[in-house]
Amino acid sequence: MRIEKLSKKQKEVLKFGHSPKYKNYNSIICDGAVRSGKTAIMTIAFIHWAMRYFQNASFAVCGKTINSAERNVIEKIFSLSDITSYFDVEYLSSKHKLVVKRGENKNCFYVFGGKDKSSYSLIQGITLSGVFFDEVALQNENFVYQAIARTLSQKGSKLWFNCNPEHPEHWFYKDWILDANGENKRRSFHLHFLMNDNPILSKEEIEKANSLYSGVFKQRYILGKWVAAQGLVYPMFSKDLITNKTNYFGDYYISIDYGTINPFSAGLWVISGQKAIRLKEFYFDSKKQNRQLTDEEYYNELLRFSEGYSIKSVIVDPSAASFIQTIRRHKFFTVRKANNDVINGIRLTGNLLKSGKILINESCKDIIREFSLYCWDEESKQDAVKKEYDHAMDELRYFCTTVLQFDKEFSGKITGKNSNYFLNEKELNEYY
Numbered sequence: 001m002r003i004e005k006l007s008k009k010q011k012e013v014l015k016f017g018h019s020p021k022y023k024n025y026n027s028i029i030c031d032g033a034v035r036s037g038k039t040a041i042m043t044i045a046f047i048h049w050a051m052r053y054f055q056n057a058s059f060a061v062c063g064k065t066i067n068s069a070e071r072n073v074i075e076k077i078f079s080l081s082d083i084t085s086y087f088d089v090e091y092l093s094s095k096h097k098l099v100v101k102r103g104e105n106k107n108c109f110y111v112f113g114g115k116d117k118s119s120y121s122l123i124q125g126i127t128l129s130g131v132f133f134d135e136v137a138l139q140n141e142n143f144v145y146q147a148i149a150r151t152l153s154q155k156g157s158k159l160w161f162n163c164n165p166e167h168p169e170h171w172f173y174k175d176w177i178l179d180a181n182g183e184n185k186r187r188s189f190h191l192h193f194l195m196n197d198n199p200i201l202s203k204e205e206i207e208k209a210n211s212l213y214s215g216v217f218k219q220r221y222i223l224g225k226w227v228a229a230q231g232l233v234y235p236m237f238s239k240d241l242i243t244n245k246t247n248y249f250g251d252y253y254i255s256i257d258y259g260t261i262n263p264f265s266a267g268l269w270v271i272s273g274q275k276a277i278r279l280k281e282f283y284f285d286s287k288k289q290n291r292q293l294t295d296e297e298y299y300n301e302l303l304r305f306s307e308g309y310s311i312k313s314v315i316v317d318p319s320a321a322s323f324i325q326t327i328r329r330h331k332f333f334t335v336r337k338a339n340n341d342v343i344n345g346i347r348l349t350g351n352l353l354k355s356g357k358i359l360i361n362e363s364c365k366d367i368i369r370e371f372s373l374y375c376w377d378e379e380s381k382q383d384a385v386k387k388e389y390d391h392a393m394d395e396l397r398y399f400c401t402t403v404l405q406f407d408k409e410f411s412g413k414i415t416g417k418n419s420n421y422f423l424n425e426k427e428l429n430e431y432y
């Protein structure tokens with residue numbers, strides 16, 4: 001593809017490496033909304049800058065993981081004629097090394113993952129003339145400073161950062177973005193992107209994205225604000241999502257949040273067309289009942305709960321090792337450990353609720369109660385939920401992240417990047 005039209009902010013990014021206007025800046029930071037055109041333009045600007053001012057030099061391209069840097073940046077490089085028509089590019093995937101040439105000139109770009117433990121020690125060994133941090137807020141702080149340290153001895157080196165907003169206590173926001181907007185000791189040029197800074201997004205696409213997110217994720221991913229999560233985790237849950245109908249048919253699943261002292265919560269779900277319906281629940285609070293159940297007793301409850309349904313799989317809290325073992329020993333249900341990535345899971349679950357794809361039968365009193373109580377922990381310095389009223393909430397999330405986002409019927413035969421209800425491809429890749 002060729003970038004035909006650039007927004008004003010994208011033009012600034014292209015000029016950053018060259019124009020005298022920016023000669024006093026060591027780094028550029030583009031933060032803001034999703035799909036606002038940050039990665040694409042920075043990729044082009046970074047490669048052109050590196051090729052113009054350096055020869056036989058080394059650079060780093062850092063993503064959250066090597067895998068995500070390869071998907072978001074390296075693959076993009078091969079698809080952009082704005083790069084391939086100027087330079088010969090070759091990617092040596094076993095070495096995670098991109099070689100870019102034009103005539104006699106050649107530079108190498110090494111790919112690192114800011115959250116990959118292996119990358120931290122590897123980056124210590126090289127001298128870099130520039131670093132491109134894609135999604136810097138998802139990378140480890142020590143890794144980022146280590147990578148920056150590798151550039152200090154190189155004349156003319158520059159740092160290129162982009163990210164979506166996170167919690168306002170995040171180190172990158174405090175140390176870099178606030179600094180860029182204040183005293184600017186780090187000499188960073190800061191640009192804030194919104195979706196209308198990406199010239200290919202239509203009004204309809206922006207509106208669609210707008211309607212998908214709510215709460216803190218809307219503030220961050222659409223409005224581009226560094227805000228803390230406050231209030232209810234699922235404010236989009238409303239009585240419109242409660243149904244009295246039970247005549248839904250399809251694939252049946254049970255999701256479980258295990259507890260002995262804390263409540264044990266199980267939901268029986270059916271995926272019917274493009275909706276997932278919680279038909280009934282089992283919620284056992286040992287404190288209220290004044291007795292605790294053993295794993296075998298819970299297993300017998302599970303058998304009773306599933307009577308009359310052919311259960312495709314049972315998704316269980318990944319930390320409930322002994323209960324998972326108990327289910328496996330009986331060789332009756334297929335059991336799967338749940339994906340427990342809390343914040344991405346909450347975002348996905350919120351999107352599904354917002355888009356009306358999840359319905360709750362009116363008999364499920366405990367999940368309905370928890371929806372009205374499950375809150376963000378506002379005292380926390382990072383995204384965290386209060387660890388209370390979270391039992392049905394957790395198994396709902398397990399079901400969404402472990403089953404729904406991969407179910408072809410549910411997602412209308414579209415999964416991953418093409419489906420608006422799902423994590424984008426970049427986020428999805430983090431799960432593998």
Ligand SMILES: Nc1ncnc2c1ncn2[C@@H]1O[C@H](COP(=O)(O)OP(=O)(O)OP(=O)(O)O)[C@@H](O)[C@H]1O
Binds near residue numbers: 004006036198200
């Ligand atoms: N000027 C442009 N012309 C054509 N396509 C563009 C342009 N700018 C961005 N795009 C395309 O729009 C899509 C989103 O852009 P990009 O991935 O750069 O956004 P982003 O801000 O990095 O998003 P995220 O925060 O989700 O990572 C990409 O497919 C990209 O190639």
Ligand SMILES: [Mg+2]
Binds near residue numbers: 038039040072
């Ligand atoms: Mg990006």
